[in-house]
Amino acid sequence: MLNKFCDKIVIDSCFCGVFGSTENNLGYIGYSGTKGVYYFYSCGANGIINTMFGIYVLLDSLENKSNKFTKIFSPLREK
Secondary structure (H helix, E strand, O other): OOHHHHOOOOOOOOOOOOOOOOOOOOOEEEEOOOOOOEEEEOOHHHHHHHHHHHHHHHHHHHOOOOOOOHHHHOOOOOO
């Protein structure tokens, strides 16, 4: 599933070991609002759980498919 995107994905930056959190402890996963820029910021105590299904949120976004978690984790969501 991921392989068909590998030749098209450009990783601009990567950070490891940074701990962050949001008010509701949900990360930011999905389209940033800037063409071609997606975020995958998983944070708080739920980081590992978010990572497990977050990749599917991104893959579905790239394929223009719906995903029931897109609005919940959207970087553009209401506070």
